[in-house]
Amino acid sequence: MQSRITKMQAAESCVFLPFTYTNYVVYLDILSVVCKKGKLMKILQLMGTLDRGGVESMIANLIQHGLKTDICLEIPDKGMMEDELEKYGCRVYHLTRRSTSMRKHHKELADIAKNYDIVHIHAQNAFLALIEVKVLKKAGVKKVIVHSHNTRDWRSGMLGNFLHKAARPFLKDSCIRAACSTEAGEWMFGTDNVHLIPLPIDTEKFRFDPEKRKKIRDEFDDDEKKILLHVGNFRKAKNHIFLIHLIDALEKRYPGKYVLYLVGSGPLYHEIKKEALKLPVQFLGSIDNVPDIMSSADMFLLPSFNEGLPTVALEAQASGLPCLLSDHITKECEITDLIRFEEITDMSGLENIYPWIHDCNWKAKNGRNREEYADEVEMTNGINAVLMRFHRLYKRIDA
16 A cells, blocks of 8 residues: 655655646655655666665665665565665565576566556666566556666676567566666667766765774785785676786786785686685675775776676765776776776776786876765765655656
8 A cells, every 4th residue: 555645744845846747846855756546656676686786886876865665576585685674674585596487586576566656677688678677567556667787787697688678678668767877878779868877976975984994904914915815706797707818917017016806706606716716815705894994905906897887986986996997898987087998908907907906006196185076976876866866756646
């Protein structure tokens, strides 16, 4: 049953003035989208997992700062962030895996989604997204948004990529199009005519903290070393093997001067750990104190083969951390002067590893304090600014 509130309660909670759309007066606040009839629009996020990836962090940040939404996961596994988000009133559903039963997966989705006004799909593949759009429309969902977060579906082979490209023209005209970057929009829909939604960053959480920097460096006995940091799931697209080659080369050239911190988990975790035996690498796993680790670090590395717009690169900039990124990553993540791009020319990265070695000694030379960068990132990617973008996307219930 939909929650009912009075028009006065709605108005009192608003940050913005009400505006008129057709026969309704719609109020936008940081909590909910409300119409004149006194009903909250019920919103459902359709996502892959609730671990600590970029999409999950984005939705979690918005929920923790007021977005009223529920979540439907496309797998039966419980996510790492699930218990925390349920404390904010977010209900989390689980679906049978597609690989177990596509029919059951779609029936469960339809049964859940029919109770919602808006379903916001966070997708990587146009073909799978198109099927879900059709299921949702048939279930009576008034508005379906497909949100692209990447420039490649790393899970798909030749058939998957063929189906993706074949589905793009149909998907483009069957949903509301959103993307984290122009390139991600072009990948998913074959057009850059999309709603661009910046990634929200809790800039105060990631603001540089010299005390936490000292604490972490003392804890790992790395105070005299230059700490290189990577945060990301251990999967092929993130190119961890390149980082292992890089720290190996740095250790040979500058013995004892560098250490690599790797934050995250994933299917390639143990394989990469074997490759790093006897090298100065700290495997930190999936942790809750990433902002503290960023304060402790001296440089952030992201040699990915493909990304949409990586949240973690924005978080690193909020921490005032110089960032060295692969040239496969969109330039739209360059929101401060802390970013430098380098080529990745082959799968192993060995062919062009020396420019990266040289750039590991690069420092921003503007003389600014690291603490100042959080304010700069807040202007474009602060949580309240992104909440406004989400509500503008949600407001037209008949679109």
